[in-house]
Amino acid sequence: MKMKACQAMVECLKAENIKVVFGYPGAAICPFYDALMDSGIKHVLVRHEANAGHEASGMARMTGKPAVCVVTSGPGAVNLITAIATAYADSIPIVCITGQVNTDQIGSDVFQEADITGAAEPFVKHSYLVKDPNDIPRVFKEAFYIAGSGRPGPVLIDMPMDVQKAEIDFEYPKKADIRSYKPTLKGNAFQVKRVMAELEKAKKPLICIGGGVFAANAQDEVVKLSHTMNIPVITTMMGISVFSDDDPLFFGMLGSHGVPAANRAVNECDVLFLVGARVGDRAVRTPLALEQTTKILHIDIDPAELGKNIRVDFPLVGDAKNVLTQLLERAKPMQHDEWLAQLESWRVERKFATAKKGTVVPRQFIDKLSRRLPDNTVVVADVGQNQIWTATSFHIGEGGRFMTSGGMGTMGYSLPAAIGAKIADPKRPVIAICGDGSLQMCMMELATAVQNDVRVKLVVMTNKRLGMVRELQTKGYNGRETAVFLDGSPDFIKLAEAYGIRSCRVTDDRSADEAISLLAEYDGIALVEVIVDENEATL
């Protein structure tokens, strides 16, 4: 069918079943916006381009499918890079469409020109600069396929303005066929057998799950394997909420900010089975020590992750869902009573100190709050102390979901990602937890939430400090605290009022209870500011 190329772009999105795009227009992407207007696809206007990417990322994490963001050329595209890098680090499938100057002007430094495919190269799974409008259907088909398959990640499509305005004969391909891209999905049968044999032989086996479990939608399979074989489970930050905290076989997050039980487990186990976890430095600081004492089995869909950060005895390339299903076919009930009893003895009941007057203990507040919210709540942690507090103190119920910028550690991720998550699944409660530092990196998105009536809840932990950096300076730089004071911040309650958002401030137990009721019961956007001791520790 003959149509304008910008119309064809919209048809591609429709064919991919895209209902919402997050974006910010500009001259170079105007043809597309014009075609989008009557398409029935909802456009969510962000207040900064990076947040278009984060919102798409929040949505993609919920649906497991690529979500779309659209920005203009030059500064619009360059602003998006942080979100692209954030999605790349956590393997989140997003398709980013950027406007570009006319093809004949590329390279001449015209107004709002930036080499975005070049600039974003280190952070994309793949990118396209479309110079021939006839390539649009194939490029879009490939982009969605590449973003969502194998190890997911961001794909960028750079669209010069004249290309968008051209006329093409449109037919959307049924399938993407890329000869050099064929992800391995099923595990090698022989290797599956060997891995199962190792799991059966193990006296003290341990499963460590990562974000790859979500990417493969393999939550049920890994829970089933653990339950069938009676194998305890720990998680990286990216794997939080695959298991409910109520699961007796689950022992929490490992790593430099993890819980003692998980860290002791990883040091004491004889077989460590990594599932979609890449052994990042925050999870395992001394892989060398670990590989000497422990047999390591590792499932990953990305062969490059096998043996990259830790030596692996039994690598298994494949999609976690498929490989775990293959393993489940062979799984037999096992007994590990002694090992489990040992692990159980390492669980530490957290004791909270008494809060200084006018403040509350953040972990205690988060714990209390999480137990009042429905089990299926989606919680998005920002970056900084609030991330660790939330990761280790937010009680995950059955069917709950935790998400955060795990790999890149991008401040300001929580609010936009929460908006994206809420739009993806409006019936589920979504709550973002951030600090007063990270809020001020994404505060402008309050307007996006209000404009689109996206009923997210926001908790701001105010300590008037960049708490985690402050702590680093206290411990590592002789207490020379510099550039970490957030004086000059606005009154967040008044700010919420200015946006027409319900809000309250927590300074003691009573106000905490009121705030928790607001967050649990109010059907609208709400902001709760929690006043925290400025010297509150991360751990």
Added chain:
Amino acid sequence: MKHTISVLVENHSGVLSRITGLFSRRGFNIESLAVGPTQDPEVSRITIIADGDEHTVEQIEKQLNKLIEVIKVRTLTKDECFARELMLVKVSCPAEKRSEIMTIAEMTEAKIVDVTLTTVTLEICARYQKLERFIEIVAPYGITELVRTGTIAIQKGSETMDRKK
């Protein structure tokens, strides 16, 4: 240790920058790099000489394979391939030294491609090590300019990059 890595890629614009970008951002060292078309106009072949231990080379191969436009990666060992590099060297050469240089050229299978009153330009095509030795031999005369293509390599026998025999 040096490794010869052959890479078949889609002949798209931007592929080379993806590959060199990958090397620099992952901290792999490229000693030399040569690119050119193959018998298939849609496919280019890149030969990279890289330095690193076994683990590094394994990572290089795996990371290269992740690039969508990379069709095939293969590390060729010294024994299984022919490797060649072309070098052009301009050497200072007054008239009285000309015959000496001509003898060197003859012995090393280098060709004299240009002569002036004060210089001689030599062309030599050989393995990396031979070029290094050649440089040592002509260096005393004074090298005024030197240019190399980077190594290219092809497997011995009937086996090819994309097909085992």
